[in-house]
Amino acid sequence: MAIKIRMFVDNWSYNDFNTFLEAVTSGDITVQYEMADKLLIGWDYETPFEEGIMGLSVADGAEVLRTILETLQTVAEDLxxxxxxxxxxxxxTKRFLEFQTVRGAANHRKVERMLREVTSVEGLLADEELSFQDGAKMMKALTETYKRLITGKN
Known part of the structure; x- marks a missing residue:
């Protein structure tokens, strides 16, 4: 039976999410654990939650990181x-390709600014920090819209 991990995705901004993904990609485990601590609100491990993720065994900590990654990917896909x-x-087209380059370079703040140039979420203020969910929705909508354009399935 898997251990239950509780997290609140609204504790992360879109920048936090991207920082976590970049840390996963680059193998920066310290940043992964720091970001996980910000997201978690509880678990069913024997280690008291108050000790934070750093108090868990290596195996349990790794399980938490894996669960976070899998959960957030599922949430992002299902938005x-x-x-x-x-x-x-x-x-x-030049600006679109610039966006792709900036995205590939993991310049999260610039990606967010550029995303806001062509996407908007109902009820989201222009100066409001993007939540994980709003940023993921914007990126998903941008990607799906482009796919429809490229395939001619508007």
């Missing part, structure tokens, strides 16, 4: 994007 508007008319 409803009906309240997201994508307007590619604000970009030319």
């Amino acid at each position: 409803d994007i009906d309240d997201v508007t994508v307007d590619f008319s604000k970009w030319n």
Whole structure:
């Protein structure tokens, strides 16, 4: 039986999510654990939650990180994007390719600024920090809109 881990995804901004993913990709375990501590709200391990993730055994800590990654990927894939508007008319191809380059370079703040140029979420203020869920919805909507354009399935 798997241990239950409780997390609150609204504790993370979109930048936090990207920082975690970058740490996973680069193998920066310290950052992964620091980010996990910010997201977790409880677990069913014998180690008291108050000790934080650093108090867990290596195996349990790794299980927590894996569970976080799997859960967030599932949440991001399952997000409803009906309240997201994508307007590619604000970009030319050069700007779109610049976005892809910035995204590949993991410049999260610039990615967020550029995302806001062509996407908007109903009810999200322009100066409001992107939550994990809003940022993931915007990225998903942008990607799906582009896929429809490229395949001709508008």
